C-alpha cells in the first residue's frame with residue numbers, strides 16, 4: 554500500500570518516535586510510506602466560504618501548505634494521523650489540515666486508516682479517538698487501529714515494538 558502519515562507534532566520527539574517505528578514496520582512489509590510534517594506547516598483554518606463547493610470545484614481558496622499535502626491524501630491507500638495531545642485534542646495544525654479536506658470530501662482511494670497519539674498523561678485521548686471514529690465512519694474507511702503512548706510509554710522499547718509489529722501486519 555501507499556501510506557501517507559500526517560504528523561501534527563511541531564517537534565521531532567515522542568510522536569516522531571511513534572511515526573518512525575510505524576515507518577520501519579510498514580516498510581519491512583513492503584509498503585511505501587511517506588510522512589508529512591503537518592505540525593511545521595502553515596495551514597490556516599477553513600474559512601467556511603464554500604468557494605471549494607462552488608466556483609472552486611474542489612479547490613480551496615486559501616493558498617498555503619495544504620496544497621502540499623492534498624495530493625498525498627488523495628493518492629494514499631492508507632492514511633495515518635499522528636499527533637501529540639494538546640489540551641485534550643490533536644494539535645491545531647493537524648486539526649486545521651483535517652478540516653480543510655472539507656474541500657474535497659472523502660479521499661479518493663484510501664480504504665484504511667490508523668491513529669497514533671502521544672500524551673503526557675493517560676486518559677487524555679478520548680476526544681481524538683472519538684473524532685477519528687467519526688471520521689472513519691463518515692469516510693467509510695476501515696479503522697485498522699489506534700495506538701496511544703502516555704508518559705513513560707513515550708519512546709519506550711515496548712511501545713515502539715508494538716507499533717512496529719502493528720505496521721508490519723497491516
Ligand SMILES: Cc1cc2nc3c(=O)[nH]c(=O)nc-3n(C[C@H](O)[C@H](O)[C@H](O)COP(=O)(O)O)c2cc1C
Pocket residue numbers: 562563564565566567568569636637638639640641642671672673674675677707
Ligand atoms: C500545548 C501543550 C498542551 C498539552 N496538553 C496535554 C494534555 O492535555 N494532556 C496530556 O496528557 N498531555 C498534554 N501535553 C503533553 C504532550 O501531549 C506530550 O508531551 C507529548 O508526548 C508531546 O509529543 P511530541 O514530543 O511529539 O511533541 C501538552 C503539551 C503541550 C506543549
